[in-house]
Amino acid sequence: MKTNKLIILTIVAAFFASCESQLENDPKQREDAAITLTTEKGVTDVLSGTYSIFATGDVYGGRLQVSADLLAQTGVTATTNFRWRGTFATFRQMYNKSMLVDSGLIQAIWQRNYEIVNATNTVIENIGLVEDPEKAKTMVAEAKFLQSLAYFDLVRFFAKPYDATITNSQLGVVIRPKAIYDFDTDLSAERSTVQEVYTLVINGLNQAYADLPVDNSFYANKYAAKALLARVYLQQQNYSAALSAANEVITNSGAELSPTYKDAFNHDVNQIEDIFAIQITKQTGDNQLVNHYGSEKVGGRGGDIEIRANYLNKFSDPNDERRNFNYINPDNGRRLTSKFTNEFADVPIIRLAEMLLIRAECNFILDSAVGATPLDDINALRTRAKAATFTSVTLPLILNERVLELAMEGFAIHDIKRTKGSISAAYPWNSDLLVFPIPLRETDNNKKITQNSGY
Structure with missing residues (x-):
């Protein structure tokens, strides 16, 4: 299988840079925008620029994951x-x-994601300039995928958690249904509900799945959309839908677990386990996960984030390769993860391991064995990590396995919220302080938006 990498492209649509905050744009940018949107190449360049925004360090190039x-x-x-x-x-x-x-x-984080929203709306609204119907369909599907991912993370960070036991009428984020071309327009709007945002995300991903090809070079393909759907459904606690989506990716995408845990990281070529990843090169930038998790020797800042003994104690087998996939920085004695030691390596977004964990959790909760038993899926990951296999599993054990497998990849806070856990007695899953504030620049310019509680 040819897996996806998002190459950081140099084409960035400058007129998207301040759409959400209503900053001033000079006349040259407005003139360029008008010229760009008169040709097929211009629309294609906007989509390419969207991938470039997506891969910046402030969002999916690493800092969004560090924030989680x-x-x-x-x-x-x-x-x-x-x-x-x-x-x-x-x-x-x-x-x-x-x-x-x-x-x-x-x-x-707020602004970059809304740049993605605006750019993808622009592609969709101007897709008539693309002559080839199949190319146009694929481009719209890619735009829907990127827009859905942007809205999904906006609502997870800037709104109270989705809760399957309520109507989810709590405020989510602002939905921008159309592209913004005139930045003098008053963009004031109240936030849509969490439910409305999730509905938009799911509808967009379903369209992306329907229209994306199985193989789409370095860009989003059909199974990237289905894998993201599995993640979204799991966040909603919609276990039957998450199970179906994850099982389809596992069964049909052609992805497999890398031979060793180490092989899943620090690579700059396509790997069999990647469902969706960003590729970074020496010409285009660096990996912000390495910047914050790595030592100076590997191109990082010395280890902004240190592994503590409590994490190591979560492993039942001291020989588990995931437990020992770390090193001591000789400059300061900090224990650092070995997941991010190549500053020009891919930034992983979706790995097959996540799909196995989703399938295991959902099968356990539903008392089913679609595709495999929960025990078989968990043991597949443990066998790959050379850890002793289990003879039975419980839900807490499966959730702990997510921590062991996916730590430091941007899942932690979202899993705490969806399972209604807590960080400490002071910070339960629905604490106001586990939600980002709506940025000051947005509240200054948006006359209708409501700030989050606690800010």
């Missing part, structure tokens, strides 16, 4: 798996649950 991991930790307590040791004020605020409305990084 740090929100799930706090201080140096008996339950802290990873300790923040860096100097970035915004990340320290996430770690300490003292985030501010004027946080530059939180503003960047």
